[in-house]
Amino acid sequence: MLSRKQFLVRSGLAAGFMLIGTAMLKGQNQSPARSGRRNLFFAPEDIPEIRRRLSLPMFSEAWAKQLNADVSDDVRFLETDVDFNDQLRHLPRVCNILQRDAFIYVITGRADRGGNAKLALQRLLQFRKWDYFLEAGKDVIGLQRAPLATQSVVLAYEWIEELLPVEMRQEVMRQLPDKGIEPCYRSCWGMLHKEDVVGWSFDPDATLLEEPNRDLRRWPWILAGTNLHAVPLSALGLGAVFMLGRHPRGPEWWKVLKAGFDDIKGSFARDGSYAEGTSYCNYSALELVHFLHVQRRHTTEDWSDQINWKGLMDYFLMTRMPSAQHPEGHVNFGDGGDGYTSDLAFWIARRFEDPQAQYAGLLRPIREPMFAAVYFNPEIEPAKPAGSWFYRHYDIGWVVITTGFASGDFVTAIRSGGPANHEHADRNSVIMKCHEENLLVDNWHPPYDNLNPAWSLRTSPAHNTVLIDGQGHQYHDGTEGTNPSRAQAKVVREVTTEHYAIVTSDATPAYALVDQNIAAVNRTLLCVPGIKLLLVVDTMRTKIRPVIFKARWFVENEDKQGGIEFDGARFLFQRPKARLAGVCAAASGVRLTRDSFPVPAAHGVFPFLDVAAEAAGESCIITAMIALQQHEPVPPMELTATTDGWVLTASPQGRNISVGITLADDYPAFNVSLS
Numbered sequence: 001m002l003s004r005k006q007f008l009v010r011s012g013l014a015a016g017f018m019l020i021g022t023a024m025l026k027g028q029n030q031s032p033a034r035s036g037r038r039n040l041f042f043a044p045e046d047i048p049e050i051r052r053r054l055s056l057p058m059f060s061e062a063w064a065k066q067l068n069a070d071v072s073d074d075v076r077f078l079e080t081d082v083d084f085n086d087q088l089r090h091l092p093r094v095c096n097i098l099q100r101d102a103f104i105y106v107i108t109g110r111a112d113r114g115g116n117a118k119l120a121l122q123r124l125l126q127f128r129k130w131d132y133f134l135e136a137g138k139d140v141i142g143l144q145r146a147p148l149a150t151q152s153v154v155l156a157y158e159w160i161e162e163l164l165p166v167e168m169r170q171e172v173m174r175q176l177p178d179k180g181i182e183p184c185y186r187s188c189w190g191m192l193h194k195e196d197v198v199g200w201s202f203d204p205d206a207t208l209l210e211e212p213n214r215d216l217r218r219w220p221w222i223l224a225g226t227n228l229h230a231v232p233l234s235a236l237g238l239g240a241v242f243m244l245g246r247h248p249r250g251p252e253w254w255k256v257l258k259a260g261f262d263d264i265k266g267s268f269a270r271d272g273s274y275a276e277g278t279s280y281c282n283y284s285a286l287e288l289v290h291f292l293h294v295q296r297r298h299t300t301e302d303w304s305d306q307i308n309w310k311g312l313m314d315y316f317l318m319t320r321m322p323s324a325q326h327p328e329g330h331v332n333f334g335d336g337g338d339g340y341t342s343d344l345a346f347w348i349a350r351r352f353e354d355p356q357a358q359y360a361g362l363l364r365p366i367r368e369p370m371f372a373a374v375y376f377n378p379e380i381e382p383a384k385p386a387g388s389w390f391y392r393h394y395d396i397g398w399v400v401i402t403t404g405f406a407s408g409d410f411v412t413a414i415r416s417g418g419p420a421n422h423e424h425a426d427r428n429s430v431i432m433k434c435h436e437e438n439l440l441v442d443n444w445h446p447p448y449d450n451l452n453p454a455w456s457l458r459t460s461p462a463h464n465t466v467l468i469d470g471q472g473h474q475y476h477d478g479t480e481g482t483n484p485s486r487a488q489a490k491v492v493r494e495v496t497t498e499h500y501a502i503v504t505s506d507a508t509p510a511y512a513l514v515d516q517n518i519a520a521v522n523r524t525l526l527c528v529p530g531i532k533l534l535l536v537v538d539t540m541r542t543k544i545r546p547v548i549f550k551a552r553w554f555v556e557n558e559d560k561q562g563g564i565e566f567d568g569a570r571f572l573f574q575r576p577k578a579r580l581a582g583v584c585a586a587a588s589g590v591r592l593t594r595d596s597f598p599v600p601a602a603h604g605v606f607p608f609l610d611v612a613a614e615a616a617g618e619s620c621i622i623t624a625m626i627a628l629q630q631h632e633p634v635p636p637m638e639l640t641a642t643t644d645g646w647v648l649t650a651s652p653q654g655r656n657i658s659v660g661i662t663l664a665d666d667y668p669a670f671n672v673s674l675s
Helices: 004-009 022-026 044-054 057-067 072-081 090-108 111-126 145-157 166-192 219-225 227-242 250-267 278-298 309-318 342-352 355-363 369-375 453-458 508-512
Strands: 133-135 139-141 200-202 390-393 398-402 411-415 429-434 437-440 466-468 490-496 501-506 518-528 533-542 549-554 563-567 570-574 578-586 590-596 607-613 618-629 637-642 645-650 657-664 667-674
Touching: 044 057, 044 090, 044 369, 057 090, 057 369, 072 090, 072 111, 090 111, 090 145, 090 369, 111 145, 111 166, 133 166, 139 166, 145 166, 145 227, 166 219, 166 227, 166 250, 219 227, 219 250, 227 250, 227 278, 250 278, 278 309, 278 342, 278 369, 309 342, 309 355, 309 390, 342 355, 342 369, 390 490, 398 501, 411 518, 429 533, 429 618, 437 578, 466 518, 466 533, 508 518, 518 667, 533 549, 533 657, 533 667, 549 618, 563 590, 563 607, 578 590, 578 607, 578 637, 607 618, 618 637, 618 645
Parallel strands: none
Antiparallel strands: 133 139, 133 200, 390 398, 398 411, 411 429, 429 437, 466 549, 490 501, 501 518, 518 533, 533 618, 549 607, 563 570, 570 578, 578 618, 590 607, 637 645, 645 657, 657 667
């Protein structure tokens, strides 16, 4: 058995690790490996520097929380409470204890935490299966749980190897390929060879929540471009590197890994944006990063330059939307919204010497000291993007306008673009945050279960978009999960100047899937960030029959402190720290009504304002809004009809703005004067 001192000076991955010779390096269809590999995630000589980083103020709180945590409940759980059929909830808890306490042991030498890690590893080995999905009703496939178990074993094994009896080390080497790596291989292989998949299903023996109503027949197609491809792919890579030279399946694992990476990298747009949204982007990207970090250390290949990581960090930074209610908030179109983690930003900063990524990483609290401390390079000087405001039209179709990255800054965004996993029926939806408050909100994280009454929060009527005869655009019924719809929207015009931006998004195809009478549905934003003004012009045209056209707006009410007031064509959204003052107009006048979205109150209360025009075959609704601090008075703001359109006049913050609005074809034209 190795002593801890021997571990810290030894350079091999584990006792008896077979080194790969020159012949393997040159052989075809072999996993590329460097001989003389050092420890998988970091080398023994790196530990003093990692320990020093963990003592830095930016790490100290999270690190102290882990070091000083009362883990008695975890120990009790490991000793008596683990359900070895519960891969959904109990297996990840076991894995998290294993990773956390093994890392603490190797950094600090604390015997109690090493003992906890050893016990967690013993319990993980007692699970008969490491995931709750099957292929052909018999073979386990790894989507989240087997990947997590594989990652945990691969990272933690060498850190606590000296504590493990020979029999337990041998059992790890026996179980890891069968329970972890092969299930990850099967899922990745299935996403590459979709037509050859017999059929995925839930394991009837697993202890699950109310989940097995899903139709999984198309999951190999649906998941191939999502986080649930990236996660098993990363674990397959970690396992393949860990087992280099000591398992006959290694070359086949690497072959599927390479093909899978070539496939999944296309999920990231050329500019680095990611259609599943920010939190799922972080999940996908961070899992891939863990593999790429290990690959770069231990093999002759490096795929890390095949994704636009610096662009990805720009996407994360410019979609930051922190508020008092959601301090971790990002632009939350779809199920996303929690944004990036510091460890991902620090890896990008280290790998590409990117000052902006370093700045982004330092903005976030340290969530996971282990990964963040390994990736953080203190020698990279952070650099904040320069500018009074920023405009981004990402390749995924989202448009974001922001004045900065703090909770008090102004952010607005419009959701154009095509379908995506974890999307909502939200084409042309607009959200806004300012003065620490979400003022136009896409309600956060509806349930995944399509039988839950709150599933309807995913549909168009639950978003800041338009309704035609009460209907939104096309969406699916959820029987396959949170998969993509067929709804398309496209940015068809954009103008940026020193003081304002104009963007028009055409969602006609999305609405025409529901009602073939629809000829055009467009939304145009004029945003003046310096005075926190947003002018929204919604236009609609039908082919034959007239329809009722509405624009719907939701205010944040998760804490039950969101209010809506209106008087005639004017409205006021109330939040504890901010207000949104607005005025509306349409050719035949507008009718404002206030209501709450119809879901049981147990799921939340979601107040909204409807702005409706009279029934017509062609309609235009104008909504002008200014974000204010709670103590600021509502400034003068008028929408006045003219012979060829309207004029908006307003005087916020001692400034004066006049906007002439005329309709040209389907898109409005603006004449802007700002003083």
